[in-house]
Amino acid sequence: MAVVDQPKPSIDAPAENVLTASGLTGETLTLRVLKGVPGEEAAEVAYQVPVVAGMVILDAVHYVQHNLDTDLACRWNCKAAKCGSCSAEVNGRPVLMCKTRVDDLPAGPVTVHPLKSFPLIKDLVTDVSRNYEVNREIPPFTAAPDDGTPWRIPQQDIDRLYEFRKCIECFLCQDVCHILRSHDYSDRFYGPRFFVRVASLEMHPKDVLDRRDQTRDQGGLGYCNITKCCTEVCPEHIHITDNAIIPLKERVADVHWDPVRFVGRKLFGRNTD
Amino acid sequence: MAAASEPYDTIECDVLVVGAGGAGMRAAIAAAEAGCSVTVVTKSLLGKAHTVMAEGGIAAAIGNVDPEDSWEVHFADTMLGGQLLNNWRMVELYAHEVIDRVLELERWGGIFDRTEDGRIMQRAFGAHSWKRLAHVGDRTGLELIRTCQDKMVHTQAVNVCMEYTLTSLLKSGDRVCGAFGYNRNTGGLVAFKAGAVVLASGGWGRMYRFTSNSWECAGDGAAMAYEAGADLLDMEFVQFHPTGMIWPPGARGILVTEAVRGEGGLLFNAEGSRFMLDYDPVKKELSSRDVVARSIYKEVQAGRGTPHGGAYLDVRHLGADYVKRKLPSMYEQFHALASIDITNQPMEVGPTIHYTMGGVRVEPETAATTVPGLYAAGEVAGGLHGANRLGGNSLGDILVFGRRAGDAAATFAKTAGATRVIDDAQIGAEQAALLQPLGGDANGSAPAENPYKLHEDLQLAMQDDAGIGRSEESLQRALAAILTLRERSARIRVAGGRVLNPGWHACRELTNMLTISEAIVRSAIERRESRGSQWRFDHLEQDAEFGKINFVTRRGDDGMRVASVPVPPLPDRLRPLLERSRFYDPAKLPKGYLTETVPAVGTRRKRK
Numbered sequence: 014m015a016v017v018d019q020p021k022p023s024i025d026a027p028a029e030n031v032l033t034a035s036g037l038t039g040e041t042l043t044l045r046v047l048k049g050v051p052g053e054e055a056a057e058v059a060y061q062v063p064v065v066a067g068m069v070i071l072d073a074v075h076y077v078q079h080n081l082d083t084d085l086a087c088r089w090n091c092k093a094a095k096c097g098s099c100s101a102e103v104n105g106r107p108v109l110m111c112k113t114r115v116d117d118l119p120a121g122p123v124t125v126h127p128l129k130s131f132p133l134i135k136d137l138v139t140d141v142s143r144n145y146e147v148n149r150e151i152p153p154f155t156a157a158p159d160d161g162t163p164w165r166i167p168q169q170d171i172d173r174l175y176e177f178r179k180c181i182e183c184f185l186c187q188d189v190c191h192i193l194r195s196h197d198y199s200d201r202f203y204g205p206r207f208f209v210r211v212a213s214l215e216m217h218p219k220d221v222l223d224r225r226d227q228t229r230d231q232g233g234l235g236y237c238n239i240t241k242c243c244t245e246v247c248p249e250h251i252h253i254t255d256n257a258i259i260p261l262k263e264r265v266a267d268v269h270w271d272p273v274r275f276v277g278r279k280l281f282g283r284n285t286d
Numbered sequence: 287m288a289a290a291s292e293p294y295d296t297i298e299c300d301v302l303v304v305g306a307g308g309a310g311m312r313a314a315i316a317a318a319e320a321g322c323s324v325t326v327v328t329k330s331l332l333g334k335a336h337t338v339m340a341e342g343g344i345a346a347a348i349g350n351v352d353p354e355d356s357w358e359v360h361f362a363d364t365m366l367g368g369q370l371l372n373n374w375r376m377v378e379l380y381a382h383e384v385i386d387r388v389l390e391l392e393r394w395g396g397i398f399d400r401t402e403d404g405r406i407m408q409r410a411f412g413a414h415s416w417k418r419l420a421h422v423g424d425r426t427g428l429e430l431i432r433t434c435q436d437k438m439v440h441t442q443a444v445n446v447c448m449e450y451t452l453t454s455l456l457k458s459g460d461r462v463c464g465a466f467g468y469n470r471n472t473g474g475l476v477a478f479k480a481g482a483v484v485l486a487s488g489g490w491g492r493m494y495r496f497t498s499n500s501w502e503c504a505g506d507g508a509a510m511a512y513e514a515g516a517d518l519l520d521m522e523f524v525q526f527h528p529t530g531m532i533w534p535p536g537a538r539g540i541l542v543t544e545a546v547r548g549e550g551g552l553l554f555n556a557e558g559s560r561f562m563l564d565y566d567p568v569k570k571e572l573s574s575r576d577v578v579a580r581s582i583y584k585e586v587q588a589g590r591g592t593p594h595g596g597a598y599l600d601v602r603h604l605g606a607d608y609v610k611r612k613l614p615s616m617y618e619q620f621h622a623l624a625s626i627d628i629t630n631q632p633m634e635v636g637p638t639i640h641y642t643m644g645g646v647r648v649e650p651e652t653a654a655t656t657v658p659g660l661y662a663a664g665e666v667a668g669g670l671h672g673a674n675r676l677g678g679n680s681l682g683d684i685l686v687f688g689r690r691a692g693d694a695a696a697t698f699a700k701t702a703g704a705t706r707v708i709d710d711a712q713i714g715a716e717q718a719a720l721l722q723p724l725g726g727d728a729n730g731s732a733p734a735e736n737p738y739k740l741h742e743d744l745q746l747a748m749q750d751d752a753g754i755g756r757s758e759e760s761l762q763r764a765l766a767a768i769l770t771l772r773e774r775s776a777r778i779r780v781a782g783g784r785v786l787n788p789g790w791h792a793c794r795e796l797t798n799m800l801t802i803s804e805a806i807v808r809s810a811i812e813r814r815e816s817r818g819s820q821w822r823f824d825h826l827e828q829d830a831e832f833g834k835i836n837f838v839t840r841r842g843d844d845g846m847r848v849a850s851v852p853v854p855p856l857p858d859r860l861r862p863l864l865e866r867s868r869f870y871d872p873a874k875l876p877k878g879y880l881t882e883t884v885p886a887v888g889t890r891r892k893r894k
Contacts, residue, residue, distance in 0.1 A: 078789070090500040
């Protein structure tokens with residue numbers, strides 16, 4: 014088409030500093046990515062990536078995909094730390110790749126490995142489906158049938174729940190938790206993410222269910238020995254141990270270890286609350 | 287046409303929902319509650335859809351903070367914000383029903399910030415007359431998606447296929463009867479047979495260089511609908527959000543929520559002048575998004591931009607505690623990505639591609655497209671927002687029309703007969719096209735093309751020539767670039783196999799984005815005026831004639847066709863409502879059917 018060669022109208026051209034600022038720093042990053050599929054020996058592959066100001070690890074992985082290896086698998090969606098898709102272990106630490114800046118890491122090569130606690134599918138992608146099964150097992154929010162909306166709820170109650178509702182399900186807490194990572198108790202232990210979920214339901218002022226027995230029996234709450242690794246890796250800064258797990262442990266203890274209730278249970282059955 | 291050459295699995299259901307954002311999940315819940323078996327197919331993991339990116343809130347005239355508010359005012363604000371190109375019936379249904387949808391979310395366990403007396407809190411937002419957005423901090427989209435997700439996974443009869451990509455709709459005669467695609471984690475090909483299909487696949491921003499959109503937003507659903515013969519409406523209207531991050535380069539385009547301005551954030555140019563006072567003295571920073579985005583652009587063009595080519599957005603006067611409480615994720619985002627503490631430094635912001643007003647043309651009541659058996663809801667559908675969407679109207683949109691689409695699809699699936707016959711030849715053709723990029727060397731002497739490189743070229747063409755400001759020349763340039771890329775895309779080849787191969791996945795996304803980009807550009811060429819998000823440097827004024835028509839894109843025998851259809855005029859009973867908006871000004875009414883002739887009472891349109 015003839016119009017291709019016409020010069021741009023001047024008003025169309027963005028100001029010089031808008032598009033030309035590529036931000037290249039002149040440095041090169043060595044990215045060592047663990048590549049592989051189940052049944053094969055996984056191996057680190059080194060890629061050389063030009064560093065851009067403010068670059069995050071996900072930017073570097075994208076550079077590799079676009080320019081060096083279109084078959085390198087990784088999950089990502091929002092690239093704004095809001096969806097929790099791009100979880101990986103960078104230099105051995107579970108992080109969101111979209112939030113991990115290259116200039117915050119020590120100089121030298123950077124390793125990027127998949128989450129270790131989940132079965133590998135390919136390269137940086139692991140099978141996290143167990144988490145979705147656990148979520149199904151936890152009874153959902155349930156209000157009393159006769160408790161009609163609109164509701165009046167104090168802001169203090171919302172503030173308490175809000176911390177738990179910030180969870181973006183990146184599953185970094187599940188990855189780092191030694192009950193899952195070292196002991197592989199995923200069949201008897203819900204994991205930190207789902208204790209946060211149970212806490213958000215149990216502490217909702219309009220919820221009427223009691224999930225304490227289930228959290229103890231099927232959820233394995235007692236296995237947690239409050240090492241706080243989950244809290245440390247949470248990109249949303251949720252105080253998982255202090256604000257979710259410990260209060261849940263106290264609530265479970267109330268049911269099971271209160272001597273008056275113990276006697277009541279022996280005499281009248283389980284539901285003495 | 288050859289029969290299918292590769293084996294494939296078949297999954298059958300009454301209603302197939304494409305997409306698991308707010309619209310898809312709300313549709314799935316509705317269809318399941320109507321007694322249908324439902325399969326939801328999502329490109330990502332559950333709960334990761336673009337809905338999580340919505341920050342500000344859900345616009346609903348509950349009137350908890352400003353009792354003057356009502357659905358009528360919400361209706362008027364939305365119509366005026368859309369420059370009267372909206373489908374008025376969709377807006378009417380929306381403004382009415384969104385109130386119930388918000389209360390329903392609360393009933394499902396969703397939380398909202400509260401007023402002092404414990405009712406749902408509402409915040410101010412651009413071009414809304416009253417404080418209207420129900421919200422929780424600045425993470426309302428996450429709350430919506432998590433609430434719908436928990437409701438849906440605990441609803442019987444809903445089956446979720448995560449990380450499946452659909453590549454085409456299947457038809458039996460003129461009717462849609464399913465879809466074809468593949469499971470990315472295994473590489474296995476799958477045909478879905480369904481009585482009805484709900485498209486809830488979201489919008490498209492990734493054909494632009496700087497966008498707040500996530501990986502998912504490639505327009506797959508709209509492109510599949512187009513290929514299946516459905517009409518696309520208002521494709522020229524692509525919303526630039528005025529405030530995206532502009533530095534560092536990797537973060538460029540990431541959204542800075544309008545809630546920053548809703549909570550009192552102010553915009554300044556590099557000279558320290560609060561320029562919105564000049565561009566819109568009434569609404570100021572909370573003018574509609576098209577106006578604020580253009581104002582920032584003009585300031586930068588005039589040499590008053592910040593060092594990285596934007597404007598300053600300042601919340602320091604609000605106090606550190608308030609900022610951290612009401613805008614926590616903005617505080618975190620700037621801290622982590624830009625090393626900026628927004629409680630003592632201003633943010634640098636500039637326009638970023640954010641939302642697509644246009645989309646698949648639908649019936650207001652049922653969300654039915656122009657193809658029988660196919661429904662569309664949420665950002666993939668067009669009509670509700672007209673030429674410009676108001677903030678807070680998308681989270682409401684997905685709930686109201688997601689539910690309506692699910693209901694209508696369920697009804698269709700139950701009554702339209704059970705002829706869910708799949709044509710093996712259709713599948714054969716689709717398989718051949720889908721697998722072609724994996725097929726070794728490209729034919730002929732031309733070198734093989736890298737899908738990512740073509741994508742980057744498309745982004746530059748769209749950003750420069752079909753972006754915030756356009757002209758006939760720039761749009762023709764964009765069209766030529768798209769057509770050239772379309773030719774080159776026939777030669778894309780990628781290494782690797784079918785299992786989790788992002789390069790292979792990018793191939794079909796690219797061709798979808800080329801289709802949608804062509805629709806955007808061809809429609810933008812036809813609309814020779816400036817209105818809403820469409821800003822034409824060569825036609826700077828609104829034109830009353832263009833205020834009476836929407837442009838429809840459809841597939842013709844020899845390529846893409848753009849045709850005009852009349853905008854359904856507001857019925858007399860709703861016209862007086864426009865005056866209820868605080869921003870109604872009879873002298874500045876959008877030019878179109880209201881400013882010229884007075885149509886005869888009781889016009890040909892059917893009344894509900």
